[in-house]
Amino acid sequence: MWFSKSKDDVTKELNVNPSTGLTTQEAKARLEKYGLNKLKGKPKKSLISLFFAQLKDMLIYVLLAAAVITIFIGEYVDSIIILLVVLINAVIGVVQEAKAEKAVEALQKMTTPKSLVRRDGEVKEINSEEVVPGDIVILDAGRFIPADLRLLESANLQIEESALTGESVPSNKDADDIHEDPKTPIGDKSNMAFMSTLVTYGRGEGIVVATAMETEIGTIAKILDEDNDELTPLQKRLEELGKVLGYLCIGICVLIFGIALLQGRDLFEMFLTAISLAVAAIPEGLAAIVAIVLALGVTRMSKINAIVKKLPAVETLGSVNIICSDKTGTLTQNKMTVVKNYTIGNLKDVSVTGENLTPSTDEAELIRSLVLCSDATYENGEGTGDPTEIALVVLGDKYNMKKSDLNTKHKRVSENPFDSDRKLMSTLNVEGSGYRVHTKGAIDNLLKISTTALVDGKVVPLTENLKSDLLTKTEEMSDGALRVLGVAYKDTTSMIAPEDMEKDLTVIGIVGMIDPPRLEVKDSIKEAKLAGITPIMITGDHKNTAVAIAKELGIAESIEQSLTGAEIDELSDEEFSDKINNYRVFARVSPEHKVKIVRAFKAHGNIVSMTGDGVNDAPSLKYADIGVAMGITGTDVAKGASDMILTDDNFTTIVNAIEEGRNIYNNIKKSVIFLLSCNLGEVITVLLSIIFKWPIPLTATQLLWINLITDALPAIALGVDPGDKDVMKKKPRNPKESFFAGGAGVRAVIGGVLIGSLTLLAFYFGLTERGYLFGAGDPTEEQLLYARTMAFVVLAGSQLFYSLSVRNSSKSIFKIGLFSNMKLIGAIIVGFILQEVVISIPVLANAFNVHNLPLNDWAIVLGFALIPLIVNEIIKFIMKIREEKEEANSN
Known part of the structure; x- marks a missing residue:
């Protein structure tokens, strides 16, 4: 604690005469002892290790297993597609992780190239990397500080420290000051000068007391360099889903194969069917669809001045309920x-x-x-x-x-x-x-x-x-x-x-x-509050100044809602965590305090966004669920540590980005529920037919084909569905909730049961239409071909129509606009065209064991296919009436 010692004590401890400085020989010896005055980072991971690290995921394991299975049954196209999905996701992960390593590199660039030091009784200019503890550094206006210094002389000395403290006004320095309190904040250490800050006025001299990683900037670099590989909510949900589906497909294989064995069916045929159904039960396109939806979301967000560096951050934004914002330059204009x-x-x-x-x-x-x-x-x-x-x-x-x-x-x-x-x-x-x-x-x-x-x-x-x-x-x-x-x-x-x-x-x-607040921020904070988001101000500035700005913006109501860094230090971690929700302003804080604040909010289950632009913001940007750096005023360090960069430095953009994130998550959820409903329908179709001792309604190739056309275009089209206009009128999503919360799981089951039951009904209709009597032996080849074609078209058609109903869990398709998502309409049309191509072109019809349907049969299958959509819309209508009645009774 050099700031608590006198100038004489410091020079004696570092064994140097301020009037002559170190000798060249002594400086060389200290350079060998302490090393270069350069920030260090942990060794970089190789691209190969980064690549294989991306494969350590349950869903990836399931996809790789599906690829092996499809190769085994001869479906090489599907296996190639699955492997490409795995490869693309791994490459995206490698690129994103490589970007994260730029944070420490940016810190390294901030060290100054040249410094004035007194050595051998003379003032010399040397490379900053060669500065060692004990060096006497000469300071004047316009010069950066090369290391942490205990000031020995000061004449009207002022140093710009906003990158470390957040204060927009330069700090006055006095070499004669002594601070006995060991918890003195950085901004109050008037007898110290810190690495990478700037002298704006006056002159002075200081003795180097810390270099490289031992400096305040070095402390930040260490924090940035720690591993913090916590999964985002989206990654957690996908991992959870992958495990469920992995166990599910194994159970399906065992169950179907076991029942078939007891029934004495053709084991090879049932083995292929079980394997095909297991592959169909896994939405292998899910990972690709999520990546595509997130990538398209990133493109949309770039148009509203938000550059997203990590794809999962788009979704995480949607669940943010705490925005911790730096004051200077973010909430204020950064000019007196x-x-x-x-x-x-x-x-x-x-x-x-x-x-x-x-x-x-x-x-x-x-x-x-x-x-x-x-x-x-x-x-x-x-x-x-x-x-x-x-x-x-x-x-x-x-x-x-x-x-x-x-x-x-x-x-x-x-x-x-x-x-x-x-x-x-x-x-x-x-x-x-x-x-x-x-x-x-x-x-x-x-x-x-x-x-x-x-x-x-x-x-x-x-x-x-x-x-x-x-x-x-x-x-x-x-x-x-x-x-x-x-x-x-x-x-x-x-x-x-x-x-x-x-x-x-x-x-x-x-x-x-x-330093006045930004004009547009007040409205943005009001909108954020209406959306259930709590804004928090974190600053290195004085308490009264911070609270005044916070009151004007609507962040805080009284000074009792504020806390200083010194007051934080007086609380234990448990006490601070218990009281964290009582405060809206944190003033005179250090980088360590910012991380502590973010962690305390996260300990309560909050999803925390941290905005900032200075070097002092970088650690908290990294530890927050979403780190948001300013693009114009932000330092390279802050940008490197962040998940998202605002190109216009506008707080309003954060609110717009949160709205986009909420809609993206909802769209991903729609895709997941749709895929699981469709796949459940396929499982129910085959499973019930085996339990009823019916002929198998669909062949392995038919299952894989339907899985292909319904898992691709409609699911992607749902992923880019236009946003819900009322999404910011709702509270943030609970980060712990699964994809199946809010009745989504029930809707998936209802949809799957309807699709599976109607496919079986179509199969039953096809067999009886051709004169087959159940229990009277095996159907003829012609009867089976016709019935499977009916089931084949109904299964695909019901899934395509059902995608319209999945667009909103409570609003009817007419309220949200039947044609408001033309990409989905296009996907449905393309899906039916592909079905028609398969059953009408002889070569393909023979390959898939189907044949063309006459016009009246098309009317029948379309009628069957529309039922899941109609039933789901009726359920929405009933639920709406019930909600209106409950609301009327409560009033």
Whole structure:
């Protein structure tokens, strides 16, 4: 804890004389001991190991088994398709995992290339990688910090640390400070400078106390480098489904083969049928369909400015119920803005946008002094310098008091630079035939050196009442989380020394400024809340400032809903986890705190999204279920650790992405329920025929063909179904629920039973239509051929029609629009065309043991095929009436 030690103690412990620095020989020895000042990552996995890691999944095992079975029964086309599905999914997984490794690589790039150090009594420029503990580093404005330093000297030193702390204002540094509290937050360690932060003002010297992975940035790199291979909800559901289907297909084979053995049927025929049915029971197209649906979802999301790096993240977004958002640059504009000014007796809100505004007399003097007493520039929408001073120059632009014009008219001839002890800055500018001192800084310090005040254009004595008035307004602005600056002036007929500038001043007034919230975020947060999503602010900024922004945006209602990093440290993990739901704002937090917060929310079963743009956000971006980085202001580190990148840095895009994620999950669920209903129908058809000692209604090739045409196009078309307009009016999905929650399992069973029963009914109708009497021996070949054709067409047709009803679990197909998904209509038409081709072309008809049907038979099979769709729509109608009655009774 170098920040708690004096400068002398630090130099003695590191055995170095600050006036001469390390010797070249000592620096070389320390470089060998501590290694290069370079961030390290864990060894990369080879592409081969990454590839085989993708195959360690139950559903993949089932698919590979299905491929072997199809090869065994001679269905080589199906086996090739299955193997291609496995290969494509493995390749996608390898690509996504390789991208994740870029996070630490981006951190490595952030280390600075050159540094100024004192060695052998001379100041030298060396590669930052060669900096070692004990090196004396020279700091000046515009230079990056090469390692973690304990400051030895500081003169008006300010360092931009927003990447680590989240604060938009540079931190003032003082080498003489000592912080005895071991839990002092990074943002409050005023005697330290940290690797990869930027000096924005002043100068200083520091001694290197940590390099490479021992730095604060290195700590973040270690967190990023830890393995965190937790499955997404979608992956968990698919793994669970794969296990169920794997056991199911084995049971089907054993059951059917066992019954056939007892009945004395042809064992080879029943073996092929059992194997074919087992293959049909596994929706081998499921993995490909899910991948296709997710990929298409990624394409759609890119059009709304959300770039998804990992396909499962699309679905996970749909179950997000906690959005942890960094404040600076994400919820706010990341630029200080003057929102209020006060001249005695006149408080004005200046947060309005626009140009050529007209100031009052006193207000014009206040703005003129603030602009002239600033070193920042602002041209063409771009500012340079201290963010606070940029805000003052922008304020001048609003009132057509441009800094360039004022500098030309009132040339600066002397100054007294800002000092952290005085907390004031003064300039001496030409004013007519004489000069004027312009001073800005802490209002209480200004009042001590002022004797008069400007009131309605007149200089009057500074009375105690006027002082009290200014201090009261200052306190009100501070309570509103505004940063307050006072301004004063005095006229002089001649040049005066800097030390004489700040005497006998005339107070003009004060300004209050803040990093304001993004204009569109408030509506987005309201929409998120309506969708059952809780927004959380996590920031390194001060508590009052954070709560003020949170109140304005609707995130929090009172300061009691906030907690600081220091207060988090006082709680045990269990206590913090128990109380986590009471808070909406976390302020003055470190990277470790952010991870702790995310983990605490996840411990309650929440699906957590974390947004951010700085290096300090990277660990929490990785540990969150969905890490969302900002594309414009985001660092490479944040982007590398995230699952999704917002190209417009707009919080609203997150809400749109969540809506898209919910619809994508619903579409995947539709595809799964549809596939299982169809496959269950096939199982019921064969199983019941064996139990009833009927002839087998479908051959192995017919089962595989139907499985092919119904598992492909209709299921994919359901996967790209237009989104439900009411999806954001519902609460987030429970991440623990299965695909079969909400009555989906019952619907799948009902659909499967209807499809299987009607296929058997069609088979029965076909046999009796051709004069077959059950129990009177085996049917003739012609009778069996006709009956199987009827069953073949009904099984395929009922599945194709049933896909229309699966589009929505509660709304009728007419309410959602019969033709609102033309891809599904196209898939149904193509499916019937393929059926017609198979039964009408002699070569194919012979291969599949079917024949062409006359027109009147087509009318019969279409009637049978429509029944599952009609029954399901009737069930929806009955359920709707029941829900309306229950709602009426409750009211």
